Amino acid sequence: MAGGPGRAGSGAAEARPDDTSPGVAILEGVAAELDDVERALQRLDDGSYGRCERCRAPIDDDRLAAHPATRLCGAHALAPPP
Numbered sequence: 742m743a744g745g746p747g748r749a750g751s752g753a754a755e756a757r758p759d760d761t762s763p764g765v766a767i768l769e770g771v772a773a774e775l776d777d778v779e780r781a782l783q784r785l786d787d788g789s790y791g792r793c794e795r796c797r798a799p800i801d802d803d804r805l806a807a808h809p810a811t812r813l814c815g816a817h818a819l820a821p822p823p
């Protein structure tokens with residue numbers, strides 16, 4: 742009968758695939774938000790802050806209050822990306 746210490750086998754068994762970890766999804770969400778904030782800061786600099794990136798329409802104050810870093814007007818935020 743084979744038994745004993747040889748059974749430990751591959752160490753890979755302990756490694757979990759990252760895509761099953763909830764932490765990764767959270768980090769991806771945070772990274773996307775940071776990206777939005779960086780863009781918002783750039784637009785504050787060049788004076789285009791508060792305008793939709795697609796149609797250049799002013800974004801609603803309510804929307805900006807809820808999502809200060811938003812890049813799209815209400816209509817385009819709901820529309821799928823091109």
Ligand SMILES: [Zn+2]
Pocket residue numbers: 793794795796797798813814815816817
């Ligand atoms: Zn728009």
